[in-house]
Each structure stands twice: as C-alpha cells, then as structure tokens.
Amino acid sequence: MADSTELRQTLAAVRAELTAIPRLDAKALEAAEVRLLGRKQGALTEIMKRLPGLESEEKRAIGSEANTLKQELEAVFAARHAALDAEALSEGARGLDLTMPGRSRVRGGVHPVTRVVEEIVSIFHGLGFARATGPEAETEWYNFGALNFPPDHPAMDMHDTLYLDVPDRRTKEERRRNRTSGISAPHERRDLLDRRDREEGRWLMRTHTSPVQIRVMLTEPPPLRVVIPGWAYRKDTFDASHAPVFAQIEGLAVDEGISFVDLKATLSHFAREFFGSKTVVRFRPSFFPFTEPSAEMDVTCGVCGGTGCPACKGTGWMEILGAGMVHPTVLVNCGLDPERYTGFAFGMGPGRIAMNRYGITDIRLLYESDMRFLQQFTG
Numbered sequence: 001m002a003d004s005t006e007l008r009q010t011l012a013a014v015r016a017e018l019t020a021i022p023r024l025d026a027k028a029l030e031a032a033e034v035r036l037l038g039r040k041q042g043a044l045t046e047i048m049k050r051l052p053g054l055e056s057e058e059k060r061a062i063g064s065e066a067n068t069l070k071q072e073l074e075a076v077f078a079a080r081h082a083a084l085d086a087e088a089l090s091e092g093a094r095g096l097d098l099t100m101p102g103r104s105r106v107r108g109g110v111h112p113v114t115r116v117v118e119e120i121v122s123i124f125h126g127l128g129f130a131r132a133t134g135p136e137a138e139t140e141w142y143n144f145g146a147l148n149f150p151p152d153h154p155a156m157d158m159h160d161t162l163y164l165d166v167p168d169r170r171t172k173e174e175r176r177r178n179r180t181s182g183i184s185a186p187h188e189r190r191d192l193l194d195r196r197d198r199e200e201g202r203w204l205m206r207t208h209t210s211p212v213q214i215r216v217m218l219t220e221p222p223p224l225r226v227v228i229p230g231w232a233y234r235k236d237t238f239d240a241s242h243a244p245v246f247a248q249i250e251g252l253a254v255d256e257g258i259s260f261v262d263l264k265a266t267l268s269h270f271a272r273e274f275f276g277s278k279t280v281v282r283f284r285p286s287f288f289p290f291t292e293p294s295a296e297m298d299v300t301c302g303v304c305g306g307t308g309c310p311a312c313k314g315t316g317w318m319e320i321l322g323a324g325m326v327h328p329t330v331l332v333n334c335g336l337d338p339e340r341y342t343g344f345a346f347g348m349g350p351g352r353i354a355m356n357r358y359g360i361t362d363i364r365l366l367y368e369s370d371m372r373f374l375q376q377f378t379g
C-alpha cells in the first residue's frame with residue numbers, strides 16, 4: 001500500500017516551487033518543466049502513477065489536489081514562456097534605428113533606342129500597320145536570294161556578313177540550282193517555296209530586317225501593313241559610327257493599287273509626326289535590289305534645323321531611311337502576282353535617329369550599357 005503521507009509531502013514540495021517559476025531564465029524554465037510536469041518522469045506523473053495503490057478516500061483527495069496543482073503549474077509555465085518571448089523580441093529591436101534613411105532604389109528607364117523604336121512603331125500603328133518580328137539567324141535565301149540580290153552581290157561577302165557554322169545539307173545539285181537566289185521566273189516559284197530550298201542554305205546573322213518582309217508575305221495574304229523592329233548584324237568594327245549589331249525598323253505595305261504616292265505620303269506623315277510638323281522631307285533616287293524604283297529619304301537636320309552643322313556634315317539634311325516599291329521579282333518569290341499586287345517597303349535605323357534626336361555623337365555610347373550615360377534617359 002502506497003504511503004499517502006509521502007505523496008502529500010511530494011505534492012507540498014512541488015507546490016513550493018510554484019513561486020520561483022516566474023523568475024527562471026529560459027534554460028532553467030525548461031529543466032523545471034521537465035522535472036515537474038515531464039510526462040515520463042515528472043514529479044506529478046510519479047504521483048499519478050502511485051494513486052491506484054491508495055485507499056479510495058485518499059485516492060480522491062490526493063488525485064484532485066494533484067490535478068489542481070498540475071493546472072496551476074501549466075498556467076505559471078505558460079506565463080513565464082510568454083514573458084521570456086516578449087523580452088527576446090524587444091531585445092532584438094534594440095539594435096534597430098528607425099531614423100536611418102531607407103536604401104534608395106535604382107530607377108530603371110527605357111533605353112533611348114527602345115524609346116525611339118516604340119515611338120516609331122506607334123506612329124505606324126496609327127496608320128494601320130501591325131508589328132511583326134522574325135528570326136535573327138537566317139538562311140541566305142531569306143536574307144539575300146528572295147530579296148533579289150544577285151548571286152555575287154558584295155553584301156554577301158565573308159567580309160561583310162557574319163556567317164554561322166551550320167552544315168549545309170543540300171546536295172551539290174541543289175546547291176548549284178539555288179546558289180543564292182536571284183531566281184525570278186514565275187515557273188520556278190515552286191522550287192523557291194520548297195522548304196528545303198529555303199531553309200537549307202548557308203546560315204548567317206541577318207544583315208538587315210528585310211528578310212522578315214519575305215516571311216510575312218509567305219505566311220499572310222495581302223492586304224499587308226507591317227512594321228518590323230529588330231536587330232541586324234554586320235561584320236563591322238565597333239567605332240564611333242558603326243556597330244556590328246544595330247537596330248532597324250522595316251516597313252511593308254502590300255495591296256492592290258498601292259503606288260509611289262502612298263509611299264511618299266506615308267513616310268512624310270511619319271517624319272512630321274516624329275520630328276515635328278515643320279519638318280521638310282526630300283526623296284533622292286537610290287538603289288536596292290528588292291525595290292524598284294528605290295529612294296532614300298532625308299529630313300531637315302534635327303540638330304541645326306537645316307542651316308548646316310557638324311551632325312549633318314554641313315548639309316542641313318539627315319538621311320533617315322531607304323525605301324521603294326517592292327520589286328516584282330520579290331513579290332513573285334513570295335508567291336504573289338505582281339500584276340495584281342503592288343507594295344512599298346522601307347528600312348530605317350532607330351539608333352541613328354536616336355543619336356540625332358539626343359545629340360549623341362558616338363554610337364558606342366548606345367550599346368556600352370554605361371549607367372552614367374543611360375541614367376540621363378530615365379525620366
């Protein structure tokens with residue numbers, strides 16, 4: 001039979017510890033909790049284990065006292081835990097200086113070339129032109145052949161063009177037949193539209209955005225009105241006026257009855273929208289294999305207003321784009337009937353336009369990503 005006196009003594013001893021708990025530190029608190037309330041060998045657990053050996057009267061009395069004590073202990077332990085947690089929190093906050101200035105954020109901005117591209121695209125958008133894009137790695141057929149470049153055109157020289165090391169899987173005969181292009185007779189059109197002919201030549205980084213004209217005409221029926229912003233690549237040394245990678249915007253309109261008047265009206269409207277209503281434009285005859293007739297368009301120099309300055313080399317004019325009526329052979333190469341459809345195309349360099357607008361004299365500044373330069377355009 002268990003000794004009730006001994007159990008009562010243990011109960012009293014545990015109760016005596018109650019008052020010390022609110023002063024224990026975290027470590028001592030944990031130890032006391034295990035010692036008094038531990039489920040395996042805690043003092044109260046020991047008492048509970050021995051209850052069954054008592055007489056029923058004693059069992060009830062001691063059992064109920066033990067339960068009350070257990071609840072009191074749990075409450076005091078919980079209160080001490082909460083107090084210690086709160087103390088730790090305010091301790092951590094002590095090193096916090098709320099008066100310190102916040103870390104400033106770097107404010108990003110749109111790159112000046114991107115800004116010019118978006119503005120130009122949006123002016124043409126207002127005229128009903130949609131945006132189109134195409135791949136930067138092309139085959140010779142898209143970049144030159146379909147655009148009516150003769151097979152020995154100097155632009156195709158290794159010195160001018162960045163060729164890619166992709167094996168040419170065409171047979172000798174295929175290579176001879178479709179050396180580069182320049183295939184113009186309508187009866188040969190099927191050959192040109194053959195996927196293997198188009199996609200199995202020498203590969204290169206496109207030297208202009210004009211190949212996307214071909215891709216658009218091959219995939220969509222007229223009426224077509226698109227502007228095509230993108231990057232073009234040439235084997236140029238990076239100097240004040242040349243970049244081996246540069247931005248271009250191509251334009252193309254193909255429909256029934258499009259004439260040179262539409263070309264002039266569209267591009268003049270664009271120039272006045274972009275450079276200001278007083279801008280004067282002039283067209284000079286030019287040559288491109290993919291347009292006939294071809295022209296270059298100049299606008300009054302944005303730096304001097306037409307009086308002549310170093311930026312325009314004293315001419316008062318700034319050349320901003322090449323343009324022309326889409327060559328009938330190009331239409332044929334894309335499966336379009338030149339008797340039914342005509343069109344105009346143009347290509348311009350937004351990098352050059354940005355330089356003129358912001359008075360930048362070295363093209364490298366646009367592509368070096370120097371934050372001190374670019375931050376001037378974050379507004």
Ligand code: DAH
Binds near residue numbers: 291323344
């Ligand atoms: N592709 C020409 C170049 O890179 C620019 C150009 C000229 C594009 C006349 C055209 C065009 O669409 O009609 O120099």
